[in-house]
Amino acid sequence: MNIGTLAKRSGVPAKTIRYYESVDLIESPARSENGYRVYDEEAVRTLSFIRKSRELGFPLEEVRSLLGLWQNKQRSSGEVRALAQSRIQDIDSRINELQRLRDELGHLVHACHGDHRPECPILEALEPHTERTSK
Amino acid sequence: MNIGTLAKRSGVPAKTIRYYESVDLIESPARSENGYRVYDEEAVRTLSFIRKSRELGFPLEEVRSLLGLWQNKQRSSGEVRALAQSRIQDIDSRINELQRLRDELGHLVHACHGDHRPECPILEALEPHTERTSK
DNA sequence: ATAGAGCTTCCAGTCGCTGGAAGGTCAAGG
DNA sequence: CCTTGACCTTCCAGCGACTGGAAGCTCTAT
Incomplete structure (x- = not known):
């Protein structure tokens, strides 16, 4: 072959x-x-x-x-099981992280009109807090 | 600076x-x-x-x-919103895929004794179906 | 004078492939 | 016999988004 x-x-x-x-x-x-x-x-x-x-x-x-x-x-099947379990933990933490991002983006999209106007809470959220720093 | x-x-x-x-x-x-x-x-x-x-x-x-x-x-805030929304779709499909994997691994781990014995449904699931193919 | 921190550039490595170039081989059809 | 096209070979480069390290210069403090 x-x-x-x-x-x-x-x-x-x-x-x-x-x-x-x-x-x-x-x-x-x-x-x-x-x-x-x-x-x-x-x-x-x-x-x-x-x-x-x-x-x-x-x-x-x-x-x-x-x-x-x-x-x-x-x-021993225990070794295999341990590998699979640590994979599951990886996956779970990645799911959690993605879920967090998803929620955050979801809120922002919800708050944004999404029209021709420039006002956009999404960009505002990305914007750093503008404190007056000593120059 | x-x-x-x-x-x-x-x-x-x-x-x-x-x-x-x-x-x-x-x-x-x-x-x-x-x-x-x-x-x-x-x-x-x-x-x-x-x-x-x-x-x-x-x-x-x-x-x-x-x-x-x-x-x-x-x-226009619409453009930003569109970007955020397509990100959400990406994230959702990645979450779904990870969830699928997680469930599958979860079932396998559940079915596996995980002791000193060699029998292991996890490996068996990975193993290809052994059909008798003509040599 | 010297130590240490901070800066510079450039090259290589990460992960798991994937694409492409340049070329050799093989079977079928005209 | 020749060509076409599908295989096969090797090697090199690129993806995303950095990160580590080497070699070397500069600045500050003691």
Whole structure:
């Protein structure tokens, strides 16, 4: 199987597969006489695993750990669970932060006429408090 | 005022101020005889405005637009409102996506014992469906 | 005189790809 | 046999928005 076929079957673009190889996330495959990369079924499984992990938002370094745990039959499920839980905490704090921004922007948009006139509470909110500072 | 003072007063790191200058977000300031950048009160206001905009999550290119509108007394508040509203849409879709991931991970963590044993529904979910494909 | 803080420029790294250039290879069709 | 087009190869650059560090100059205080 060449890289294009692997790309289609795993759902990971060929460019990205080469990139994963360059950062040692996956092993370098064998090469055929013409220099083309040659993959086996195992590669389809590995790349699919990586794709799903990425879709769940795991950063590449955590995908690396997950891959190790996946391939290690002696692993403890506790380690995997811990990784997933810290991901959840990341996600929660990002959601909270986004929610805060959303609310703030929502209030401002609500307060703004949004017409041809220049008065705009949004800009006023961005404007620094103009205190009289000694020059 | 030198760059360090401006940094303290605006809350924007000196490095970042130089960066903003390099991408033409702010004007190049005058230089004193020794080559140091020299800023005025206006710069404090501008940098503070930029900082608050960034804190509200506007990407730099939108900050550029906001700055233009802020400085243009003929602006219409509608333009500003439109920018803020498209930001809200961005944020909403990011929140939704994160929420989806969070739920999915939450289910998986819930299903996983998380002990010393290797069985782990989280890894199983990442694993591709193993269909018998013709070799 | 010297130490330390503050300033200058320029280059590299972050994260995870993605695009493009320049070129080799292969199968099908005229 | 030749060409076309789809593959494949490598390497380099760019995205956003900084941030860190090196090397070197300037200022202030002791």
